[in-house]
Amino acid sequence: FAEFDDAANLLAANPDATTISIDEPVEIPKNQHSRLQEPGREEDDELLGTDDSDKTELLAGQKKSAPFWTFEYYQTFFDVDTYQVLDRIKGSVFPVPGKNFVRLYIRSNPDLYGPFWICATLVFTIAVSGNLSNFFIHLGKPTYHYVPEFRKVSIAATTIYAYAWLVPLALWGFLVWRNSKVMNIVSYSFLEIVCVYGYSLFIYIPTAILWIIPQKVVRWVLVVFSLCLSGSVLVMTFWPAVRDDNRRIALATVGTILLLHALLAVGCLAYFFDAPELDFPAPIIPAHNGTTVTTKSR
Amino acid sequence: FPGLADVSISQDIPVEGEITVPVGSHSPDEDYSTLDEPVRDTIMRDLKAVGKKFVHVMYPRKSSTLLRDWDLWGPLVLCVSLALMLQGGSADSKDDGGPQFAEVFVIIWFGAVVITLNSKLLGGTISFFQSLCVLGYCVLPLTVAMLVCRLVLLVGTGTISFIIRLLVVVAMFGWSTLASTAFLADSQPPNRKALVVYPIFLFYFVISWMILTFTPQ
Numbered sequence: 001f002a003e004f005d006d007a008a009n010l011l012a013a014n015p016d017a018t019t020i021s022i023d024e025p026v027e028i029p030k031n032q033h034s035r036l037q038e039p040g041r042e043e044d045d046e047l048l049g050t051d052d053s054d055k056t057e058l059l060a061g062q063k064k065s066a067p068f069w070t071f072e073y074y075q076t077f078f079d080v081d082t083y084q085v086l087d088r089i090k091g092s093v094f095p096v097p098g099k100n101f102v103r104l105y106i107r108s109n110p111d112l113y114g115p116f117w118i119c120a121t122l123v124f125t126i127a128v129s130g131n132l133s134n135f136f137i138h139l140g141k142p143t144y145h146y147v148p149e150f151r152k153v154s155i156a157a158t159t160i161y162a163y164a165w166l167v168p169l170a171l172w173g174f175l176v177w178r179n180s181k182v183m184n185i186v187s188y189s190f191l192e193i194v195c196v197y198g199y200s201l202f203i204y205i206p207t208a209i210l211w212i213i214p215q216k217v218v219r220w221v222l223v224v225f226s227l228c229l230s231g232s233v234l235v236m237t238f239w240p241a242v243r244d245d246n247r248r249i250a251l252a253t254v255g256t257i258l259l260l261h262a263l264l265a266v267g268c269l270a271y272f273f274d275a276p277e278l279d280f281p282a283p284i285i286p287a288h289n290g291t292t293v294t295t296k297s298r
Numbered sequence: 299f300p301g302l303a304d305v306s307i308s309q310d311i312p313v314e315g316e317i318t319v320p321v322g323s324h325s326p327d328e329d330y331s332t333l334d335e336p337v338r339d340t341i342m343r344d345l346k347a348v349g350k351k352f353v354h355v356m357y358p359r360k361s362s363t364l365l366r367d368w369d370l371w372g373p374l375v376l377c378v379s380l381a382l383m384l385q386g387g388s389a390d391s392k393d394d395g396g397p398q399f400a401e402v403f404v405i406i407w408f409g410a411v412v413i414t415l416n417s418k419l420l421g422g423t424i425s426f427f428q429s430l431c432v433l434g435y436c437v438l439p440l441t442v443a444m445l446v447c448r449l450v451l452l453v454g455t456g457t458i459s460f461i462i463r464l465l466v467v468v469a470m471f472g473w474s475t476l477a478s479t480a481f482l483a484d485s486q487p488p489n490r491k492a493l494v495v496y497p498i499f500l501f502y503f504v505i506s507w508m509i510l511t512f513t514p515q
Contacts, residue, residue, distance in 0.1 A: 080490075081493075113416070124500065148395065148397075150396050150508075
């Protein structure tokens with residue numbers, strides 16, 4: 001009955017608040033955070049595991065009540081604690097088959113902290129790892145002079161932030177358009193889609209660090225492995241949203257999501273990490289006019 | 299207001315006094331105007347404030363001097379000197395070299411602004427410029443590391459010089475992060491401290507990387 005105690009304190013603080021003194025619980029004023037109800041609600045959801053879409057919609061509307069030109073409006077997007085961010089990251093790395101990432105972890109509290117800082121970390125991890133891997137690959141050669149390749153940081157930043165924000169925008173627009181044609185049970189807000197994409201990119205951070213290893217096989221195994229993990233998070237999130245639609249459109253949507261995700265991984269590997277040289281010396285081909293030409297196999 | 303009709307002000311309560319609020323002592327020799335002092339005094343006062351903050355960064359204690367009287371002179375001087383020292387790196391083509399002056403400048407200031415916004419959005423109680431001031435001043439150990447690296451590179455560029463530079467940069471990176479965390483951590487809500495400290499760690503890591511990968515012509 002913590003709500004009644006809090007209500008009494010509220011009443012003492014703000015005597016002008018309207019109260020309804022019937023058997024119903026006291027009305028909480030608009031500016032009170034909905035966090036009072038959340039601990040109990042989360043426990044219920046763990047036990048029942050039901051879709052509480054109508055309740056979450058109500059609470060979502062109740063939370064973001066500040067007008068968009070105030071600072072408080074943007075603070076609602078950073079309303080996460082450390083353990084929540086860590087839980088969401090864990091959920092993106094170890095996807096539970098059958099459980100929806102958004103329903104399980106986001107629960108109408110999408111945050112912008114995770115997507116923004118995971119993307120920032122990924123940008124610098126790819127740039128630094130690429131630079132390190134190129135350094136180790138070319139280390140023994142006498143003609144090699146180390147360069148920091150700083151320009152690649154801006155390219156990495158543009159690519160990753162564009163992927164993490166424009167693709168969710170396009171996907172959200174597409175889902176809204178399909179929603180107007182076919183009534184879907186599950187629909188996501190733009191921020192929830194950004195959240196899923198941001199957290200699903202987390203697996204690429206350790207992958208990028210492991211890409212330093214200059215073995216082609218290792219790198220491609222890592223690509224496939226990380227693509228499976230983060231791709232499965234995305235598929236399990238978006239399949240319920242397009243499942244009720246035309247079969248071909250649903251498959252095409254999920255296929256496009258996976259294809260873009262794979263393109264990002266492969267593109268980053270190809271651009272930032274030079275191919276490892278082969279170990280045996282390159283063959284010397286005598287040209288017709290007597291000069292020797294060495295070919296380097298890349 | 300019907301209830302106040304029978305209340306009357308008693309005649310022995312004085313309803314008189316001075317309206318003006320005293321602004322301090324009025325004697326002209328205790329005037330704190332800084333307009334008439336010699337220029338040297340003005341400059342020395344600001345320089346002493348900046349110097350005191352440098353000392354606070356090098357020996358971080360829980361004092362609130364950095365927070366209370368913020369200024370951005372120190373961060374500007376540090377940022378410009380760091381960006382200048384990162385010039386002159388080698389490059390085969392323009393695209394492969396180290397960061398340009400503008401890139402270092404933008405990374406430091408834009409990074410500090412983003413971290414400050416992040417901590418405020420997470421519910422921190424520190425003000426915008428105070429946080430910028432702390433983050434800027436805590437670049438001092440890394441600037442010292444850059445100076446040491448350039449001196450070591452004058453002597454030699456082999457493996458030993460690399461190991462020395464690596465150790466110096468790692469030590470200064472740790473010092474910077476710990477110093478700024480010591481000043482900023484108290485103003486954050488307790489269950490979000492790690493969320494605020496991590497971007498600071500990333501910020502100084504990027505600056506340390508730029509310092510470590512500097513190779514001269």
